[in-house]
Amino acid sequence: MSQETVFADWKEREASAEAMIPVIGRLSRERGVETSVFGKIVVNRSVINILKAHRFARQIEGEELSPQDTYPILEIMDKLDLGRAHIDVGKMAVKYKKEGGGASLEEFVKAELADAIRQGEEPAPxxxxxxxxxxxxxxxxxxxxxxxxxxxxxxxxxxxxxxxxxxxxxxxxxxxxxxxxxxxxxxxxxxxxxxxxxxxxxxxxxxxxxxxxxxxxxxxxxxxxxxxxxxxxxxxxxxxxxxxxxxxxxxxxxxxPGKGVKNIVMGVNNGDVTDEDTILSAASCTTNAITPVLKAVNDQFGVKNGHVETVHAYTNDQNLIDNYHKGDRRGRSAALNMVLTETGAAKAVAKALPEMEGKLTGNAIRVPTPNVSMAILNLNLEKETTKEELNTFLRDTALHSNLQKQIDYSNSPEAVSTDFVGSRAAGVVDGLATIVNGDSCVLYVWYDNEFGYSCQVVRLLQQITGSTLKAFPIEG
The missing domain is CATH 3.40.50.720 (NAD(P)-binding Rossmann-like Domain)
Structure with missing residues (x-):
């Protein structure tokens, strides 16, 4: 295509994204609808953020999604009497292309969102x-x-x-x-x-x-x-x-991590929460990052045993310069050293995923970065697999499973830790780094140990307060 054609297409996409913003805002303010594009929240986002969320679809569908595909869906949503819900217009657009079956877009959207129509008064906050x-x-x-x-x-x-x-x-x-x-x-x-x-x-x-x-x-x-x-x-x-x-x-x-209380990792054992539980723990950031991935891999391939090595950003618990600290090695300057330390995350996995009891060992290295960590999962599996098969499974899990809020997937050859600041997933599998040799594998999982973990805490809060938004389109 000529430069003029490419730029004209860009301007059309910009115009559609600009038109989406007031509709997204109105749906959020007036009806409690949270809009996303393939899991990327677009409420209170800029035109560029919305365009980037659409471009992310290339990783999933092999081709870029355009705001011209999703804006008509928003226009239809705006005419419906929707209640509180999370609606992924990116997935809706792709589902319509694949499963529309000759129905008009309006007919399809109304059918998909039938259960999202407002039902009486919303509960008190x-x-x-x-x-x-x-x-x-x-x-x-x-x-x-x-x-x-x-x-x-x-x-x-x-x-x-x-x-x-x-x-x-x-x-x-x-x-x-x-x-x-x-x-x-x-x-x-x-x-x-x-x-x-x-x-x-x-x-x-x-x-x-x-x-x-x-x-x-x-x-x-x-x-x-x-x-x-x-x-x-x-x-x-x-x-x-x-x-x-x-x-x-x-x-x-x-x-x-809590003692004598339920340690809950959303997406894994949140079904254990009852109305009688007045005290709950959201476990640790590392436990939240690795447990969903371990559950997915264990369910599909079986995990015989393994080792978890955490490369963790330094925290306020450490000293900026050498000074007394009750913990071994943690008294040394966090900004100047890699600090070998212990982590209870590997053992803590069993509190949320009992089938992993006694199967994992773990250690941690604190490194001179202020945020974003990585867990390296070295696992021995019960079934042989390949890198392509394992990565395809994990990518699909990140997009179309009950763990899609916990697990994200990256295939960028240039991704580094700062690229994952602000990630809302508990952990992000780096697919290009995956190593598979028959029945053993090594998985690299990035996680924003501050923000991603905080999102998991809010998800648990939403569950215990009955404020979790029902997600559309319904998959599976």
């Missing part, structure tokens, strides 16, 4: 409290604020921090700017007198307290709340139960 406001706490705040606009029935009502006050602007500034994850997408204002941070219209009370059981949340209009403890200070059932003694708290969710 659930109050959420963040206990702690560190790396994970602030990312959870961003995610919860983002999802409030989508009508997902979660309301971040309060943040609990230590101290006596007077530091509200500094805490708001850390939410507003992040050296790894970039600027907050929206506006933030601070009311020092009322101790509130208002982010994108969400008024969030900042409560200063030194112990969970000393707070009366009902005094702030908060009731039946889920408290997300991201301090890591209390990790057993007795310690976490302190939160339940506070007025206004119904459940507690820990963002670390």
């Amino acid at each position: 659930t109050d959420v409290v963040l206990y702690g406001f560190g790396r994970i706490g602030r990312l959870l705040a961003r995610l919860l604020i983002e999802k409030t606009g989508g009508g997902q029935n979660l309301r971040l009502r309060a943040i609990v921090v230590r101290g006596q006050g007077g530091d509200l602007e500094k805490r708001a500034s850390l939410l507003r700017r992040d050296s790894v994850h970039g600027s907050f997408l929206g506006t933030i204002t601070v009311d020092e007198e009322d101790n509130t941070i208002t982010a994108n219209g969400n008024v969030i009370k900042v409560i200063y307290a030194d112990a969970p059981d000393t707070i009366d949340y009902t005094a702030y209009g908060i009731s039946n709340a889920v408290v997300i403890d991201n301090t890591g200070k209390w990790r057993d059932a007795d310690g976490l139960a302190l939160h339940l003694r506070a007025n206004g708290v119904a459940r507690v969710l820990l963002t670390a």
Whole structure:
């Protein structure tokens, strides 16, 4: 094609993407519809972000999807009385091409989304409290604020921090700017007198307290709340139960491996959660990254045994320069050294996936990067396979299975760690790095140990509050 033809095509795609933005926003604000293109969220995204989400389809379908394919679907959706739902217009467009069966696009979309039509009044939102406001706490705040606009029935009502006050602007500034994850997408204002941070219209009370059981949340209009403890200070059932003694708290969710409580990895053992579970753990970032991949591989090929080596970004637990640390080697400068350390993630897999009990060993190397880690899974399988077969299975799992929110897939020959900052998947399989030799394989799994893990925590929160969005089109 000539340069003029290529550029004209680009401008047409831009125009369609621009036209999509107000429709996507309206569906989100007014009806609680979360729109995506092959798993890439496009709510509150720019024209370029929307175009890149469509281009991602090349990895799946072999050809690029165009906004001209998906915009007509959005126009039809906009005329329907939809309720809260997650609708992937990219998958809808491809499904129509493959399975339309002579029906018009309007007939097809109406049939596919019949179960997404609004059914009466939506339930009241659930109050959420963040206990702690560190790396994970602030990312959870961003995610919860983002999802409030989508009508997902979660309301971040309060943040609990230590101290006596007077530091509200500094805490708001850390939410507003992040050296790894970039600027907050929206506006933030601070009311020092009322101790509130208002982010994108969400008024969030900042409560200063030194112990969970000393707070009366009902005094702030908060009731039946889920408290997300991201301090890591209390990790057993007795310690976490302190939160339940506070007025206004119904459940507690820990963002670390828990002792004496259920450790839940979404997509794997979240079916074990019951209404009686008032205290739950979301396990660790590494456990969340590797367990879904292990489950998929074990279900398809069987895993006899293996070793997990984690190449992990340094964390706040380490020292910037050499200083005393109670842990072996962790006292040495995180910014200057690779630090060999232990990880309990391999053993912790069995808490979510009992069939892996005793089959895995593990170790970790902390490296001088601030975010994004990699797990290397060296596995002995029960069935022989090939690199092509294993990668095809994992790619299909990432796109069309119950684990599609947990597992993503990359086939870029130039991908490096920073390319996975902001990934919403628990782990991303690097297909080009896969090694297979008969009944043994080595898998390389990238994961944003901050943001990807926070997304898993929110998914668990959505489940226990009954606010998980039903996904369309329905696959399988």
